[in-house]
Each structure stands twice: as structure tokens, then as C-alpha cells.
């Protein structure tokens with residue numbers, strides 16, 4: 001296989017494989033990638049539609065049209081008052097003052113009659129005497145008349161007149177009305193014409209007036225790109241933003257990142273691989289944005305330089321990706337990414353609105369406002385779009401050229417920032433986001449509470465990778481608040497004590513053992529209590545000691561099996577060794593590197609392979625791709641990876657399934673893939689946390705073969721709940737319970753020390769299979785009693801289990817010497833006792849396990865003084881200490897039984913390991929010699945303050961009871 005690569009070569013190798021992983025994930029997540037790349041089409045199409053709608057509204061107004069050959073308006077007539085917008089009905093075409101004069105009456109009649117195309121009915125005209133009366137009427141009747149004429153007849157040859165109109169221009173639904181052209185001038189022409197005719201006495205005297213506007217280009221007063229663009233282009237960038245946060249947090253949440261890190265991944269390779277991949281996606285997406293903009297013929301895209309617009313979109317979208325990196329450091333659940341995206345979009349939309357209104361990119365505002373405002377990327381986009389739209393506001397504007405990006409547009413007198421400045425802001429803030437993202441990613445505690453110290457980057461070892469064999473405070477530290485210390489106890493078990501003594505001596509340097517792969521030195525792990533603040537109360541959980549000082553060596557070339565009931569602390573040991581969980585106290589050295597040193601930990605990661613308790617896999621990657629990825633992270637030589645992956649996948653029998661996505665694997669297939677990942681790269685220490693869970697018996701045996709073969713040349717730590725697995729695979733076994741090592745040694749040693757001894761099954765005639773349901777063939781109880789008596793007399797044992805068909809006895813080890821003779825005698829009496837079959841065997845590892853677990857529970861119950869309720873056959877209930885075997889019943893003393901009655905209580909462990917009463921024997925007299933145990937809390941109960949106090953049973957010494965019987 002050759003040496004593993006390291007340093008920059010390893011970085012490159014990891015980078016390439018992660019980049020490929022990102023590419024594959026995007027390729028397989030087609031819908032998301034499509035949205036990221038092509039959403040711009042949809043949004044630009046929307047801008048196009050909005051612009052079309054707005055242009056259609058303004059269409060009727062010459063102001064917004066380009067006029068090259070203006071048409072003359074010749075002597076326009078007075079329009080009906082209803083033509084004027086917002087005129088209340090009924091209305092008058094005009095009102096006039098001066099009706100005291102008959103001559104003026106005639107002039108007004110002529111105005112009405114001679115109106116071009118339409119004579120005005122007298123009902124549409126109101127007359128007054130003075131202009132004050134007109135004003136008063138106008139005041140009292142607003143919007144009833146568009147204009148007024150005020151005549152004064154000075155003498156026979158002089159008539160003066162005045163004109164009064166409401167000159168406010170009105171626009172409605174894009175239609176614009178100019179009161180001068182539309183109303184004032186026609187009224188003026190009519191009044192002057194009829195005054196002239198009256199004065200010169202020629203009723204057909206006439207002249208022609210033509211009115212013409214300037215030829216002018218259309219004025220672009222509304223740019224959809226500048227006004228709506230910021231929000232729409234922000235929406236385009238939000239797709240990439242949300243997907244990025246979601247990708248990063250998913251890898252964090254599913255512990256994929258953690259898995260890669262503990263296989264030796266460089267953080268730099270991880271970040272850079274995402275950055276380059278997202279850079280490419282962003283590049284393509286912004287290219288499409290500009291091309292779609294050009295396709296829809298926006299002046300904004302056609303007149304500004306392609307490079308200027310493209311660079312703006314690229315830098316903005318890329319900046320948003322950096323922003324997503326930063327936010328992802330604070331988010332632990334991928335489901336939150338959409339909410340975060342939505343929140344940022346709303347904030348961005350609002351701040352962009354403020355930017356469009358002119359804040360703060362104008363000379364009116366101080367540069368401090370601009371600096372603060374520019375820290376939020378959507379504002380920079382809004383500012384830039386405003387500049388570029390301003391540079392293309394009329395079709396004749398040339399837009400911003402590549403060279404012109406550093407200059408303000410000549411029309412823009414208020415310019416305080418150029419496009420180039422905005423580029424620099426986008427690049428600068430991107431770098432800030434990126435550096436902060438990496439920093440916060442390191443110092444914010446992960447789900448297991450691991451973090452680096454706030455000044456980790458000042459540690460030289462962080463950069464050089466040197467050091468790492470001693471405890472470094474603040475390296476990988478526990479972020480727990482102060483927790484109560486645990487009491488240090490000397491182990492009861494002699495083997496555990498010997499192991500502890502030997503490890504302590506080695507730790508002090510008094511002894512050396514070159515065969516040690518892992519040395520655990522007094523490892524302590526305490527999970528701190530938490531405080532949850534509810535609506536009206538605080539819920540506090542107390543701290544929990546998961547590991548209470550573990551001293552143990554794991555040897556090279558050996559498989560050490562860690563057993564223990566649920567919650568014993570096995571996974572916690574593994575998590576501490578792999579750096580997933582910060583340790584509270586003690587240390588461990590793995591091939592000489594301390595797990596409490598961040599540099600040590602990164603060296604450890606190069607030499608370990610881990611199969612975690614729960615499968616940590618990408619649903620979208622195939623089995624083969626997983627192995628390629630991890631082989632590269634480990635730094636296997638690229639030339640060998642192909643053959644290593646092929647061999648590895650064949651080994652776990654996933655050759656066909658190797659090409660299928662892991663999301664569709666069964667539980668067993670996923671476990672096998674996890675085992676293959678743990679073994680890839682020839683690690684010196686392999687940690688397998690329940691590797692065969694969920695496997696069928698055939699596959700399990702196959703995986704055992706793989707593990708057996710993998711033992712050569714490396715240390716393996718295995719945790720399992722299968723005793724068979726432990727028995728077959730392990731060189732040494734340690735059984736943990738309640739955070740402590742309870743026993744250690746080979747399987748045989750544990751069985752002989754902790755097994756109850758030998759198990760004998762005695763079957764009676766006709767019931768060779770132990771089936772008690774066939775009543776006719778059951779031996780008489782007299783014969784069974786005789787057998788029981790025979791065992792009791794010769795070996796001093798009572799049946800552990802019994803029914804009508806068989807008896808099961810457990811014979812302690814100390815009676816081993818008597819067995820040969822005893823079984824010979826029993827065989828001789830087979831016919832007499834009606835025995836059909838006798839089986840003898842050593843106790844199983846399972847029994848050892850159950851004994852240890854039960855013992856630990858008993859210790860715990862005794863320490864806590866836990867009680868259980870025993871309900872007797874009579875219905876009477878008494879309280880007994882958890883684990884007590886023989887219990888005297890208070891109040892049963894009589895003449896016949898002066899010491900009272902007792903029962904034997906049988907205890908079982910429930911699913912969570914808690915001891916509970918399974919059943920109890922019939923009540924029997926307490927033998928005379930038996931004494932209550934010193935700690936026995938007995939009482940007769942009674943009533944206290946109106947409450948019935950429970951009755952406590954009397955705990956009897958089991959040794960005395962057995963002998964007394």
C-alpha cells in the first residue's frame with residue numbers, strides 16, 4: 001500500500017476528493033443545482049413583464065415617448081369639462097364674470113356658439129357679475145369647472161380679460177393631462193377671437209394658431225432594473241445562499257464533518273473545496289443572469305460593459321456564499337437554513353429599499369453611514385444597480401465601460417462611490433466573512449461541546465503540527481461549567497486493580513511497556529447539568545459522571561472488547577479517545593500522542609480508523625465513492641486507491657451494492673460500509689463501536705472474519721452487545737458499568753472468576769426436551785424432591801430454576817473438586833430418580849456480563865438506598881431494598897414460627913438495566929441461626945400524620961440462609 005501522504009500533498013489530495021464529492025452531491029441534487037443556476041431566468045422574466053406593464057401605462061403621454069416629428073395642434077376647441085380628470089359631475093365647461101354688460105354677454109354667447117366642432121350649451125356655462133363672486137363659487141364648488149374668464153369692458157374700443165385655471169397637472173393610470181395645452185390655451189384663443197370680432201365688428205374675422213411641442217427623445221423616468229432589480233437579484237442569490245448553509249449544516253448535523261475530521265481531514269481542504277465548488281456554480285449562475293438580461297433586451301445589460309455587469313453579479317453572489325459560510329458556524333440544524341435565508345432576504349429587501357431612496361450613497365450623508373451600510377452585501381448590490389441603471393437611463397446613454405468603472409458618471413453630480421469601489425467592498429467583506437467563518441467554526445462548541453480556545457491560532461503547533469504529547473489546557477477543552485468532583489474509589493476487583501496499578505506506574509515512568517497502543521490514564525468524563533428555562537419555571541438537570549476514572553492499557557496486535565450495559569460509558573470512552581467529546585479529567589495516550597492536545601489529536605487522527613455507533617454516510621454517494629473519499633482523506637497513494645477500494649469493498653461483500661447510493665442500503669449494508677471505512681488506510685488503531693448491529697448471522701460471521709484478519713499489526717477496540725462476538729473475537733475483555741471498569745481479562749478468566757460456576761440441567765424421564773406440558777410423563781414430585789436433596793446434601797446447592805420437567809443447578813467453582821465423584825453417583829441413580837438426561841457446562845460470558853451488571857446495579861441501589869415494593873401472595877406489600885435476596889416479613893412471628901416467615905426474592909433487570917422484582921418464593925420459616933443484615937431497615941409501618949407508612953422487610957444474610965436450610 002505504501003506510505004500515506006502528508007503535508008501539502010495530503011492537503012491537495014483531500015481537496016481534490018472533497019471537490020469531487022461536492023460536484024457529485026450537486027449533480028445528484030439536480031433540482032437544487034438547477035434552481036441555483038437558472039432561477040435568474042425566471043426573475044429577469046418577471047422584471048421584463050413589470051417593465052412592459054409600466055411602459056404600457058405611460059404610453060399615451062408624449063413626455064415618455066420619443067418625439068421626432070411633433071404634430072401641430074391647430075386652434076384647439078374648448079373641451080367638454082368631463083374630459084378633465086377628477087372633475088365632479090355635473091360640471092361646467094367654463095364660468096365667467098362681467099355679466100352686467102350686454103356686449104360681454106354677446107361675446108360669451110359667441111364663444112359658446114363658435115366653438116370648433118361643438119357649440120357649448122348655455123347650461124354648461126355659468127355667469128357672475130364680479131370676479132370675487134366667481135372665486136367664491138369656485139371655492140364652494142371645487143372640481144366643478146376647469147377654468148374661468150373675467151371680462152371688463154373698459155370703453156367702446158377696449159375690453160380686457162383675465163384667465164383663471166386650475167393648473168395642477170394630473171396623471172391617472174399613466175395618462176398625463178397638461179392643463180395648459182389641454183384647456184387654458186383653447187379658452188384663451190376663443191376669448192381673444194370673439195373679443196377681436198366684437199371690437200372690429202367683423203363676425204367672421206379669424207386667424208389660425210398652431211401649437212407644437214419640441215422634438216425630444218423619450219425620458220426614462222423609471223428603470224425596472226434599478227428599482228426592482230435589487231430585490232429580484234437578491235432573490236436569485238438567496239438560492240445559493242440557502243443551499244450553502246443547508247449543505248454545511250447537514251454535514252455538521254449528520255456528523256459527516258466530524259467523521260471526516262477524525263479520519264484526518266484538514267479544515268483548510270474542507271473549506272477550500274466548498275469555496276471553489278461554490279465559486280464555479282456562482283460563476284455560471286452570474287453568467288446566465290447577464291445573458292438572460294441581454295436576451296430580454298434591457299438597456300441595463302446591453303449598454304453597460306458585459307465585464308462590469310458580470311463581475312458585479314459574480315462578486316455579489318460569491319460574497320453571499322461567504323456570508324452563508326459565516327452564518328453556518330452559528331447554525332446547528334439544517335432545517336433552520338430556510339428560515340435564516342428568509343430572514344436575511346426580508347432584511348435585505350428592506351435595507352435595499354432604503355438604499356434605493358438614496359441613503360447613504362450621496363454627499364448628504366457621512367462616510368460612517370456608508371461604511372456601516374456597506375457591510376451588508378444586499379446594500380452594495382442596490383447601490384451598484386442604481387449606478388449602472390443611472391448610466392443607462394436614456395437609450396443614448398453609453399453606460400459604464402470597463403475603463404469607466406473607476407469613474408463617476410458625468411451626469412451624476414451626487415456621486416460618492418464608483419462601481420470599482422463596490423467591487424472592492426464586495427471582495428473585502430467576502431474575505432472578512434470567510435476568515436470569521438473559519439474562526440467561529442473553531443471556537444464555537446460543537447454538538448459534543450468540543451471547541452478550540454479563542455486564541456488557538458497563536459499556538460505555533462497549530463500551524464506546524466509539532467508537539468502533541470502532553471496535556472495542553474485550552475487545546476481540546478471541556479466547555480462545562482464547574483461540576484461536582486467524583487469520589488475516587490479503589491477497584492474491588494483484583495485484576496482491575498492490578499491493571500490500574502500497572503498503568504499508573506507506567507504513567508509515572510517507573511515501568512515501560514512498548515507493546516501499549518493506547519494508555520488510558522484516569523479518564524473522567526462528566527456531562528454537566530443543564531438548565532432549561534420554561535414559561536414559568538426553571539428545569540435543572542444535575543451533572544452526570546459518565547466515566548469515573550478509567551485506567552487501562554490496550555495492547556498492540558490485540559483486540560480489546562469493551563462490554564457493558566447500556567449507559568455504561570463505552571461510547572463515551574470512544575468519543576473521548578477520538579476527540580469527539582472533551583474529557584473532564586485524566587488523559588489518554590494513543591501511540592504516545594495525548595488526546596488532550598490539539599496537535600496530538602491531529603496526529604492521532606492520522607493513525608486511527610473509526611466505525612461509529614450510528615452510520616455516518618451521505619445518502620447521495622455510493623459505497624465505492626465513500627471509500628474513495630476516505631482513502632483520499634487518509635492520504636493513500638493515488639495509484640493504490642483503486643485496488644484498495646476494490647479489495648475493501650469485496651471484503652465487506654458490497655461489490656455489486658458498491659455502485660448504488662448508500663441512501664438505499666439496508667441497515668446491515670450500512671454497517672458493513674462503515675466497517676470498511678474504519679479499516680481503510682491501514683490505521684494503527686481501529687475503533688469499532690457496535691459494528692455488527694443489525695447484521696444477519698451469516699454476514700455477522702463474515703464481518704467477524706474481517707475483524708479477525710484486521711487484528712494483525714494493529715490494535716482494535718471493539719464494543720458490542722453480542723457476547724458471542726466478544727467471546728470469539730476478543731483477546732482481552734473489559735466489562736464496564738456505571739462509568740467504571742468492573743473486570744478485565746481474557747474470556748476464560750472472566751468466566752472462571754465471575755461466572756457462577758458450572759450449570760447443570762437435569763431432565764426427567766419422558767421430558768428430554770424439558771417440555772413440561774406433557775402431564776402424563778412427568779415424574780412424581782417425590783423423585784424430584786429426592787434429586788434436590790441429593791444436590792443439597794453433596795454440593796450444598798438449591799435449584800436455580802425448576803419445573804415439573806427439569807431442574808437447573810448452578811454449582812459454584814469451589815465445589816469443582818467434588819464434581820467427578822458426584823456425577824458418577826448421580827449416574828448410578830439415574831433410574832431411581834427417573835432422570836433421562838444430565839447436561840453440564842461452564843457458565844457463559846453472558847452470565848458473567850449479567851452478574852457484573854447486576855452487581856453494579858446493586859451497588860448503585862445500595863448507595864442510593866433505593867427501595868422496591870414486594871407484593872406477597874396474601875396481597876400484603878412490604879418495602880425491600882433493591883437487590884435483597886432473602887427478606888423476613890415483619891409481623892409473621894408466631895408460636896410455631898418464633899422467628900417469623902421469609903421469602904426469596906428474584907430480581908431481573910428491565911430494558912434500561914434497572915433491577916426489578918421478577919417473582920418470589922413461597923413463604924418459609926426463617927431458620928433459627930439466621931440474623932438480619934446490619935443495614936436492614938425493618939419496620940412495622942403504621943399511621944403517621946394521617947398517612948399510612950410503608951412496612952419495611954428485614955434483609956437476611958443469604959449465606960446464613962443457604963447454610964441454615
Ligand SMILES: Nc1ncnc2c1ncn2[C@@H]1O[C@H](COP(=O)(O)OP(=O)(O)OP(=O)(O)O)[C@@H](O)[C@H]1O
Pocket residue numbers: 527544546564565566567568569570571572573613
Ligand atoms: N451528551 C450527553 N449529555 C449528558 N449525558 C450523556 C451525554 N452522552 C452520554 N451521556 C450519558 O452518559 C452515560 C454513558 O453513555 P454512553 O453512550 O457512553 O453509554 P454506552 O455504554 O455506549 O451505552 P450503549 O450501549 O447504549 O451505547 C449514559 O448514562 C448517557 O445518558
